[in-house]
Amino acid sequence: MKLYTFFRSSASYRVRIALNLKGLNYEQVPIHLRRGGGEQFSASYREINPQALLPALDDGGPILTQSLAIIEYLEERHPKPPLLPADPAERALVRGMALIVACEIHPIQNLRVLVHLKNHLKQSDDDLNLWARHWIDLGLSALEQTVVSSPKQGTFCFGDAPTLADICLVPQLANARRFGCDLSVYPALLRAEAACLAIPAFINAAPEKQPDAE
Ligand SMILES: N[C@@H](CCC(=O)N[C@@H](CS)C(=O)NCC(=O)O)C(=O)O
Numbered sequence: 001m002k003l004y005t006f007f008r009s010s011a012s013y014r015v016r017i018a019l020n021l022k023g024l025n026y027e028q029v030p031i032h033l034r035r036g037g038g039e040q041f042s043a044s045y046r047e048i049n050p051q052a053l054l055p056a057l058d059d060g061g062p063i064l065t066q067s068l069a070i071i072e073y074l075e076e077r078h079p080k081p082p083l084l085p086a087d088p089a090e091r092a093l094v095r096g097m098a099l100i101v102a103c104e105i106h107p108i109q110n111l112r113v114l115v116h117l118k119n120h121l122k123q124s125d126d127d128l129n130l131w132a133r134h135w136i137d138l139g140l141s142a143l144e145q146t147v148v149s150s151p152k153q154g155t156f157c158f159g160d161a162p163t164l165a166d167i168c169l170v171p172q173l174a175n176a177r178r179f180g181c182d183l184s185v186y187p188a189l190l191r192a193e194a195a196c197l198a199i200p201a202f203i204n205a206a207p208e209k210q211p212d213a214e
Contacts, residue, residue: 001026002058007210010171011067012055018071020201030212097165105139132179147188155195
């Protein structure tokens with residue numbers, strides 16, 4: 001299995017965590033998102049992912065893109081350990097938590113959005129940070145409330161085992177710190193993060209542990 005990845009890409013980080021939790025071996029193909037204007041825009045990478053985004057997974061069939069689709073594929077091919085609860089309503093709840101991060105926060109603070117704000121709309125670096133922090137805080141506040149009011153309380157976002165929600169949470173909190181967000185107002189999210197960061201699958205997926213880390 002080949003994962004097209006960048007150490008600092010949080011969507012790639014999600015997939016690395018899922019692969020590690022499933023105990024799957026994979027080869028990393030680093031695509032540098034900054035070097036030379038961004039290797040994701042090269043013709044060769046666009047053939048792999050026409051969106052020019054990371055990650056992409058080659059598992060011998062068609063190349064898969066979109067981190068959550070990739071993780072659901074891994075879940076279906078390798079059900080143990082499960083990354084979603086068995087009950088349909090609980091599955092929807094956990095997917096909802098993951099999507100708060102993957103649909104409502106991350107896309108608006110993603111590199112290409114910030115580059116567009118800076119280069120085309122002439123916003124300052126300070127304004128970019130304010131923008132990112134605004135959307136991250138809005139989403140994390142909602143996620144904190146969702147976790148706190150979830151019917152299954154535990155050490156993780158949902159219960160006592162890591163799920164898709166935690167897989168999305170941990171990389172997003174790393175991004176939030178990069179933008180200088182105050183995370184002390186999200187105690188439930190910090191508790192879930194601490195539980196995750198005691199697990200080797202999460203530790204080994206961290207940006208600084210990757211072969212392409214700078
Ligand atoms: N929804 C996509 C998001 C993918 C994405 O935005 N990846 C970022 C890195 S985390 C990227 O490749 N950015 C390149 C760019 O913004 O030019 C997913 O979950 O896979």
